[in-house]
Amino acid sequence: MSGSKPESVPVxxxxxxxxxxxxxxxINDGDxxxxxxxxxxxxxxxxxxxxxxxxxIGCPFGSLFQVESGKEKxxxxxxxxxxxxxxxxxxxxxxLQEESRDNRALIDNNQAQSLTGEDIDAMRRQGATGDEIVExxxxxxxxxxxxxxxxxxxxxxxxxxxxxxxxxxxxxxxxSICEAYFKKYPVRIGFLRVDxxxxxxxxxxxxxxxDVLVVDMVGGIVTGAVAERLGGTGTxxxxxxxxxxxxxxxxxxxxxxxxxxxxxxxxxFNDLCSVQxxxxxxxxxxxxxxxxxxxxxxxxxxxxxxEDFHLSSKNGGADLVPENELSTSSKTxxxxxxxxxAPKEAIQSWxxxxxSSLIIAAPEQDAWSLVKDLLPLLTYSAPFAIYHxxxxxxxxxxxxxxxxxxxxxxxxxxxxLREYQxxxxxxxxxxxxxxxxxxxxxxxxxxxxxxxx
Amino acid sequence: MLPMDxxxxxxxxxxxxxxxxxxxxxxxxxxxxxxxxxxxVLQNRFGVFKHSDWIGKPxxxxxxxxxxxxxxxxxxxxxxWTLVLSHRTQILYIADISFVIMYLEVVxxxxxxxxxxxxxxxxxxxxxxxxxxxxxxxxDFHEQRAASAREDFERTGITNLVTVxxxxxQGEGFPDEFSGLADSVFLDLPQPWLAIPSARNMLKxxxxxxxxxxxxxxxxxxxxxxxxxxxxxxxxxxxLRTYEVREWKMDHSKSDDGDSVACxxxxxxxxxxxxxxxxxxxxxxxxxxxxxxTRGHTGYLTFARRxxxx
Numbered sequence: 016m017s018g019s020k021p022e023s024v025p026v027x028x029x030x031x032x033x034x035x036x037x038x039x040x041x042i043n044d045g046d047x048x049x050x051x052x053x054x055x056x057x058x059x060x061x062x063x064x065x066x067x068x069x070x071x072i073g074c075p076f077g078s079l080f081q082v083e084s085g086k087e088k089x090x091x092x093x094x095x096x097x098x099x100x101x102x103x104x105x106x107x108x109x110x111l112q113e114e115s116r117d118n119r120a121l122i123d124n125n126q127a128q129s130l131t132g133e134d135i136d137a138m139r140r141q142g143a144t145g146d147e148i149v150e151x152x153x154x155x156x157x158x159x160x161x162x163x164x165x166x167x168x169x170x171x172x173x174x175x176x177x178x179x180x181x182x183x184x185x186x187x188x189x190x191s192i193c194e195a196y197f198k199k200y201p202v203r204i205g206f207l208r209v210d211x212x213x214x215x216x217x218x219x220x221x222x223x224x225x226d227v228l229v230v231d232m233v234g235g236i237v238t239g240a241v242a243e244r245l246g247g248t249g250t251x252x253x254x255x256x257x258x259x260x261x262x263x264x265x266x267x268x269x270x271x272x273x274x275x276x277x278x279x280x281x282x283x284f285n286d287l288c289s290v291q292x293x294x295x296x297x298x299x300x301x302x303x304x305x306x307x308x309x310x311x312x313x314x315x316x317x318x319x320x321x322e323d324f325h326l327s328s329k330n331g332g333a334d335l336v337p338e339n340e341l342s343t344s345s346k347t348x349x350x351x352x353x354x355x356x357a358p359k360e361a362i363q364s365w366x367x368x369x370x371s372s373l374i375i376a377a378p379e380q381d382a383w384s385l386v387k388d389l390l391p392l393l394t395y396s397a398p399f400a401i402y403h404x405x406x407x408x409x410x411x412x413x414x415x416x417x418x419x420x421x422x423x424x425x426x427x428x429x430x431x432l433r434e435y436q437x438x439x440x441x442x443x444x445x446x447x448x449x450x451x452x453x454x455x456x457x458x459x460x461x462x463x464x465x466x467x468x
Numbered sequence: 469m470l471p472m473d474x475x476x477x478x479x480x481x482x483x484x485x486x487x488x489x490x491x492x493x494x495x496x497x498x499x500x501x502x503x504x505x506x507x508x509v510l511q512n513r514f515g516v517f518k519h520s521d522w523i524g525k526p527x528x529x530x531x532x533x534x535x536x537x538x539x540x541x542x543x544x545x546x547x548x549w550t551l552v553l554s555h556r557t558q559i560l561y562i563a564d565i566s567f568v569i570m571y572l573e574v575v576x577x578x579x580x581x582x583x584x585x586x587x588x589x590x591x592x593x594x595x596x597x598x599x600x601x602x603x604x605x606x607x608d609f610h611e612q613r614a615a616s617a618r619e620d621f622e623r624t625g626i627t628n629l630v631t632v633x634x635x636x637x638q639g640e641g642f643p644d645e646f647s648g649l650a651d652s653v654f655l656d657l658p659q660p661w662l663a664i665p666s667a668r669n670m671l672k673x674x675x676x677x678x679x680x681x682x683x684x685x686x687x688x689x690x691x692x693x694x695x696x697x698x699x700x701x702x703x704x705x706x707x708l709r710t711y712e713v714r715e716w717k718m719d720h721s722k723s724d725d726g727d728s729v730a731c732x733x734x735x736x737x738x739x740x741x742x743x744x745x746x747x748x749x750x751x752x753x754x755x756x757x758x759x760x761x762t763r764g765h766t767g768y769l770t771f772a773r774r775x776x777x778x
Contacts, residue, residue, distance in 0.1 A: 243575055398545060437770070462526045
């Protein structure tokens with residue numbers, strides 16, 4: 016499937032939200048991540064407060080909101096952070112002074128704070144803003160002045176998060192979606208870390224106008240990421256073994272245009288292989304599967320979710336939320352349908368031309384059994400990338416590919432990603448990091464029909 | 469290199485033709501980009517290869533020299549290009565490149581600004597990501613380097629996606645014509661903090677910036693500058709560990725003298741000796757280990773988003 020006109024591609028990813036759009040809400044700097052769909056009726060629960068998401072409609076992505084108490088009920092109000100030009104100068108100046116304070120005078124007797132819970136509630140009733148409460152807490156802390164500047168900052172931040180939580184409106188991209196899942200529900204995406212996902216896309220040379228074959232048993236994150244890179248051109252074919260397609264529900268989180276959704280097709284492995292022989296028969300045989308499939312799609316797109324990821328440690332205990340619990344709440348707009356059954360013309364074209372890339376992310380499957388069947392569908396000299404959370408299946412697969420001389424440039428890579436805290440005089444790698452992002456076997460398919468000169 | 473023209477896209481029916489750019493693959497670490505020219509030949513340690521023999525063969529074919537030596541002819545990709553391009557500067561490699569593109573949220577249709585152009589390694593991948601409707605404007609203050617990059621993009625066929633300009637971004641900033649239009653800005657400069665205020669002006673609100681610096685002092689200073697107008701400032705380091713795979717004949721038999729029990733660390737070396745292959749108790753197993761030598765550092769990647777204030 017080629018020959019798409021570039022001029023038909025609409026402007027990707029508008030930068031302002033609209034009614035019915037999918038958003039990623041980042042609460043208190045990544046402590047909690049919530050996928051939501053904006054509508055007049057949708058709400059967000061922060062602590063014990065429930066706020067309407069209505070004020071977020073029509074706002075630019077990247078806007079910051081703060082929870083305000085309000086007369087009747089709490090509401091989200093746009094928060095414009097002050098330009099920190101002056102603060103930065105001050106901070107820099109202070110940093111140059113030797114820090115003489117330390118923690119020798121701190122005694123952990125739980126009496127440092129003289130404001131009680133009742134005092135704070137009273138302040139709230141009188142309409143104090145979150146910021147005012149934070150200032151009051153600072154003023155009434157017996158130990159605040161004795162803290163080092165660094166720990167004063169930490170104290171303020173902690174109180175701000177509790178009494179004046181902030182919500183950042185993020186644009187759902189494969190980056191943010193993958194990170195959100197990896198942080199809280201890594202199992203659902205087969206522990207595929209964002210850097211590994213980025214490598215899959217590069218190593219498989221995914222670009223506009225390509226025809227990409229994927230085996231996506233990681234919830235649809237790979238199919239979605241590929242579709243994002245195709246931008247409404249080419250095709251991504253999500254193939255599956257057996258009669259039931261794998262779930263690609265994560266695709267609903269992207270705000271894909273119809274143009275992009277149309278390019279996401281599904282086709283069973285049997286149909287991909289047998290098309291050449293008895294095409295008519297095959298298509299008929301699978302007609303019923305096709306209807307079933309589109310029904311399940313329908314269901315998937317109705318159950319638009321406000322998928323809630325609690326990332327703060329106190330909520331961290333709650334592990335995998337069951338599927339049905341996730342797809343509750345708002346019954347608003349439908350996400351455009353993606354993942355239609357591939358039409359026979361598309362299958363025919365793939366058969367004739369071969370796919371231009373192959374990506375496999377199937378943590379439950381043996382890499383080699385998939386590769387030996389799927390590689391022949393890939394055109395000569397086309398690159399492929401296979402993800403696995405374990406090394407061994409890829410090692411075996413690589414060894415067999417070498418023996419069979421099916422591919423070249425074979426390499427197993429494991430990405431290593433470390434984040435840094437960068438602050439004046441306090442720069443160091445972050446104390447916690449992800450230990451593994453999985454392994455990738457990459458290579459290029461060889462032409463197997465060359466006759467010797 | 470990129471399938472902008474459906475007639476040139478690789479497929480089962482697409483054969484190498486006169487004028488094509490091919491990657492001649494000798495070994496995983498020995499490759500070369502060659503423009504196919506009917507009357508030309510390629511000469512290497514395997515002998516003489518006539519280009520005319522290549523024409524009409526599919527990409528991915530094995531081709532032979534006059535002496536019976538062989539190479540493979542691959543269709544170029546940005547990854548292969550990164551391995552064969554001429555290094556006019558230190559270049560970015562696949563791990564950093566992939567992460568930068570993902571983290572900058574570069575998608576088809578984006579307008580991206582880059583400085584410096586360097587050898588054009590990242591530029592090629594940026595072009596792939598913004599295709600078919602986006603554009604990469606890349607700036608380098610070195611006239612000759614910019615010209616060489618332009619020639620390279622001509623060669624790889626991505627000139628409709630990339631514009632190279634000569635400009636000192638640290639000194640003059642980005643041109644005003646891009647003010648408020650850029651989705652993403654990438655900086656690989658010795659003093660990125662000098663270019664950050666201009667980068668800020670080029671970016672749309674919530675637009676993304678990345679600065680690549682090998683030294684932590686550069687990162688420190690850039691982050692201090694970023695704090696006033698940017699948010700979501702995060703610094704990463706990414707490396708790739710590669711693995712060697714081979715088949716071992718594992719020795720399962722307990723030695724009579726109890727040696728293998730006495731010094732378990734030696735067991736690791738034992739299987740490598742081919743002598744044990746005939747052992748009655750051995751069974752082949754595929755094993756992997758990290759490659760012995762690896763890149764220890766490339767650079768720090770600092771990302772930030774322009775604050776959204778309106």
